[in-house]
Amino acid sequence: MQLCPHCGHQNYEGVVFCEKCGVALVPVPLSTRQLVEQEEAIIGTSELSDEGVLMLQLEDDMSPIMVQVRQEVILGRISEQSNTTSYINLSQYGADDLGVSRRHARMLRDDRAVYLMDLNSTNGTRLNGEILPSGVEKRLRDGDEIMLGRMRIFVYFKA
Numbered sequence: 001m002q003l004c005p006h007c008g009h010q011n012y013e014g015v016v017f018c019e020k021c022g023v024a025l026v027p028v029p030l031s032t033r034q035l036v037e038q039e040e041a042i043i044g045t046s047e048l049s050d051e052g053v054l055m056l057q058l059e060d061d062m063s064p065i066m067v068q069v070r071q072e073v074i075l076g077r078i079s080e081q082s083n084t085t086s087y088i089n090l091s092q093y094g095a096d097d098l099g100v101s102r103r104h105a106r107m108l109r110d111d112r113a114v115y116l117m118d119l120n121s122t123n124g125t126r127l128n129g130e131i132l133p134s135g136v137e138k139r140l141r142d143g144d145e146i147m148l149g150r151m152r153i154f155v156y157f158k159a
């Protein structure tokens with residue numbers, strides 16, 4: 001069995017994404033620098049692959065969070081799980097100090113598209129520097145920059 005570092009679920013050997021929360025169980029070997037250079041070539045795609053894997057790269061953190069978007073992903077400071085919703089708990093990345101709300105924003109999958117929506121967070125959400133009004137859905141593209149309060153996250157679509 002392999003333990004999920006995110007939610008603690010026991011997964012069978014060889015499972016790439018946690019069956020409970022969708023977070024990748026295998027380490028991503030690329031350094032941040034290689035990653036940025038490689039991804040710049042295909043920046044701008046907004047089509048999610050069939051596996052639906054998004055990579056969330058946090059500032060100053062070398063290992064990105066890989067998440068399989070089944071239906072909905074909640075970004076914030078809670079770690080519940082359900083079959084359709086993944087909760088990404090950003091507490092270990094200093095979310096509290098950076099003004100991230102418990103349920104800050106959500107990413108919603110619609111076929112091959114992913115939409116970002118602010119969930120009436122205290123400190124707001126920005127997409128590529130622009131304030132995202134609460135309740136408004138904006139389609140995400142590869143390479144987008146999301147600000148949750150003062151936490152900066154880059155989103156990459158896995159080809």
Ligand SMILES: [Zn+2]
Pocket residue numbers: 004005006007008009018019020021022023
């Ligand atoms: Zn998990």
